[in-house]
Amino acid sequence: MRVAVIGGGGWGLALSRLLAINGHEVLVWEHDPAWLQRLQSTHSNPVLLPNIILPQSVNFTGSFAAIANFGSDVIILATPTQFIRATLRSINPEERGLWTSSGLKAIVNVAKGIEESSLCRVDEIIAQELPASARHLICALSGPSHAEEVSREVPTTVVIAGGDEDTLIMLQNLFSNSWFRVYRSDDLIGVEIGGAVKNVIAIAAGIVAGLGFGDNTMGALLTRGIVEIGRLGKVLGAKPETFLGLSGIGDLITTATSPHSRNRFVGYEIGKGRRLRDILADMKMVAEGVASTRSVRLLAQKHQVEMPITEQVYLTLFEDKSPALAIRDLMTRELKEE
Secondary structure, X not given: OEEEEEOOOHHHHHHHHHHHHOOOEEEEEOOOHHHHHHHXXXXXXXXXXXXXXXXXXXXXXXXXXXXXXXXXXXXXXXXXXXXXXXXHHOOOHHHHHHHOOOOOOEEEEOOOOEOOOOOOEHHHHHHXXXXXXXXXXXXXXXXXXXXXXXXXXXXXXXXXXXXXXHHHHHHHHHHOEOOXXXXXXXXXXXXXXXXXXHHHHHHHHHHHXXXXXXXXXXXXXXXXXXXXXXXXXXXXXXXXXXXXOHHHHHHHHHHHHOOOOHHHHHHHHHHOOOOHHHHHHHOOOOOXXXXXXXXXXXXXXXXXXXXXXXXHHHHHHHOOOOHHHHHHHHHOOOOOXX
């Protein structure tokens, strides 16, 4: 198949490598001219994926006209959540035919977050910006899947969610191989919410680690964190069992404990006493959970969902609350049934 990947970050490149190895023709759109030139000349991004060379069959472009002329069977959106709407709007009217091509079979989001300005999930952003005739093609790929490990062929399992089972089966076959296994789900809302909110809890996990607390604290945090994710998901129409799967507890455990996790890194540095603006200024990649902390908090308030961990992460990141005090306030809340 022909697969267009919109976004040449670490995850977009890791998936491009995977798909090329699986025998598919891949064209990657990268917005930054300097990185585009580097990708075209070296087939690598040593900052995002050290020691990884992409197959020569992966091609790169900075032109949406080239994407429109490519004749994609599948389009993957690998752009950070807060930039997806602007990226879609930057496509010229004459290039927008790429969404209505008769050969297009699926549009797959792989970002994880909630848009700050609208409180929309990524699938909602895409649906609002695409022609109505293309909205049934929207799917989401999520789960415990660090780009660094996928690019090194570390065994990984994820889930693809959408509304049409035949499309999901096609996508399972597109992505799957001996080291990348894909399950399918019809709970698009749950998969999107799980992927977005776990980043907030992962920041909390980093704070716990940065403060020097132990396994007891981390176990409690992750357990109560999945409860918060489930509460919000239920109100928004997700299936509770989704959060016990790969895009829920699976992704949460990986993101909250891994040294690859940018969200955990932010929290860890906060726990060590650094200010958020200084941490972000030193980072070369996007920590989706920072923006999503604001969004998830507002979404919880809008739907009157109790999310105390999210609240304390927000206060610590954006109102300079002491991380130690945030933990104490969580521990001394009113006692209740589990």
